[in-house]
Amino acid sequence: MPETMMALRAHARGGAEQLVYEPAPVPVPGPGEALVAVHAAAITFAELTWDLSWTTRDGQDRTPVIPSHEVSGTVAGLGPGADGPTVSDEVYALIEFDRDGAAADYVTLPAAHLAARPRSVSQAEAATLPLAALTAWQALVDHAALKPGERVLVQGGAGGVGSYAVQLAAILGGTVTATGSARQRDLVLSLGAATFIATGASGTARYWAATPPEYDVVIDTVGGGVLDASYAVTRRGGRLVTLSAPPSAEKAADSGVRAMFFVVTPNAAELAQLAALVDEGKLRPIVSQTFPLADGGKAFESATLPHPPGKTVLIVR
Numbered sequence: 203m204p205e206t207m208m209a210l211r212a213h214a215r216g217g218a219e220q221l222v223y224e225p226a227p228v229p230v231p232g233p234g235e236a237l238v239a240v241h242a243a244a245i246t247f248a249e250l251t252w253d254l255s256w257t258t259r260d261g262q263d264r265t266p267v268i269p270s271h272e273v274s275g276t277v278a279g280l281g282p283g284a285d286g287p288t289v290s291d292e293v294y295a296l297i298e299f300d301r302d303g304a305a306a307d308y309v310t311l312p313a314a315h316l317a318a319r320p321r322s323v324s325q326a327e328a329a330t331l332p333l334a335a336l337t338a339w340q341a342l343v344d345h346a347a348l349k350p351g352e353r354v355l356v357q358g359g360a361g362g363v364g365s366y367a368v369q370l371a372a373i374l375g376g377t378v379t380a381t382g383s384a385r386q387r388d389l390v391l392s393l394g395a396a397t398f399i400a401t402g403a404s405g406t407a408r409y410w411a412a413t414p415p416e417y418d419v420v421i422d423t424v425g426g427g428v429l430d431a432s433y434a435v436t437r438r439g440g441r442l443v444t445l446s447a448p449p450s451a452e453k454a455a456d457s458g459v460r461a462m463f464f465v466v467t468p469n470a471a472e473l474a475q476l477a478a479l480v481d482e483g484k485l486r487p488i489v490s491q492t493f494p495l496a497d498g499g500k501a502f503e504s505a506t507l508p509h510p511p512g513k514t515v516l517i518v519r
């Protein structure tokens with residue numbers, strides 16, 4: 203094993219402008235940890251704004267940091283007492299936000315967080331799942347407790363999380379409506395949404411004004427004004443799951459809605475279920491665009507440029 207690898211790192215808190223492609227030490231797996239040779243790593247555009255991307259859980263600065271918290275790769279080594287995976291296993295995982303991510307040749311993480319990657323798709327496609335699809339799954343299943351036949355609204359149905367929320371809500375038996383920009387309509391309908399509502403300030407306002415609250419479950423991946431509009435379209439007694447920020451307790455109470463926010467957590471069993479859905483042809487990973495690891499800064503900068511729906515992926519090897 204080499205002592206040095208190439209990585210995308212930020213030495214000071216900020217945005218994409220802080221990211222440099224440079225040599226870094228190959229991490230050493232600790233007790234219970236695995237070393238994974240990264241093939242592909244997906245990014246979440248907002249991750250550089252999250253506190254835990256920069257600090258430990260008790261708030262200590264941990265720069266330089268490596269971004270990208272979803273990985274598809276091969277187990278290259280195991281720390282003491284790491285049970286489960288073996289060297290050469292092809293795996294995928296969500297990497298916790300308070301540790302270095304996968305924008306590097308190698309990453310370490312608890313071996314218990316690894317699941318066998320879906321084998322019917324590419325490494326880049328597999329890398330789109332562990333954060334985004336797990337968030338959608340945990341929102342719908344663990345938090346909203348979606349039941350078959352319920353009406354689901356996914357705000358931002360073409361995004362990294364939203365494209366999985368649409369598919370999984372349909373797989374779970376929901377009747378899905380999704381919002382997004384007009385150019386995303388065909389893709390979102392092809393993912394299993396029964397109805398698509400094109401947003402754009404006036405169009406959305408007209409729609410919400412003309413339509414009474416009707417959704418049993420609303421998953422808001424957008425936040426801001428879209429979250430504000432989401433209380434009123436969730437039926438009284440319905441569930442509103444917010445992903446970008448905690449909801450307003452006051453607005454939830456006024457609308458008679460159970461509103462909740464959570465942060466996705468690693469779950470190998472749920473990743474195994476998602477991999478099975480992919481390999482059964484029921485769940486489709488959507489790769490928006492790929493960048494070589496060396497151009498990782500450009501990948502983050504592309505958040506503000508027009509880009510296709512789905513997840514942006516760094517190709518490492």
Ligand SMILES: NC(=O)c1ccc[n+]([C@@H]2O[C@H](COP(=O)([O-])OP(=O)(O)OC[C@H]3O[C@@H](n4cnc5c(N)ncnc54)[C@H](OP(=O)(O)O)[C@@H]3O)[C@@H](O)[C@H]2O)c1
Pocket residue numbers: 246247248249333334337357358359360361362363364381382383401402423424425428444445446464465466511512513
């Ligand atoms: N709590 C958690 O555990 C967790 C986990 C993952 C992500 N997140 C958060 O979830 C949010 C979404 O993440 P993501 O990776 O899915 O982001 P993303 O890939 O950028 O997706 C956002 C989607 O929302 C769409 N959108 C923007 N404005 C909209 C509007 N007014 N109406 C309808 N759709 C609109 C975007 O369309 P355009 O491309 O046309 O703008 C895009 O398709 C972020 O805030 C992220 O931090 C939270």
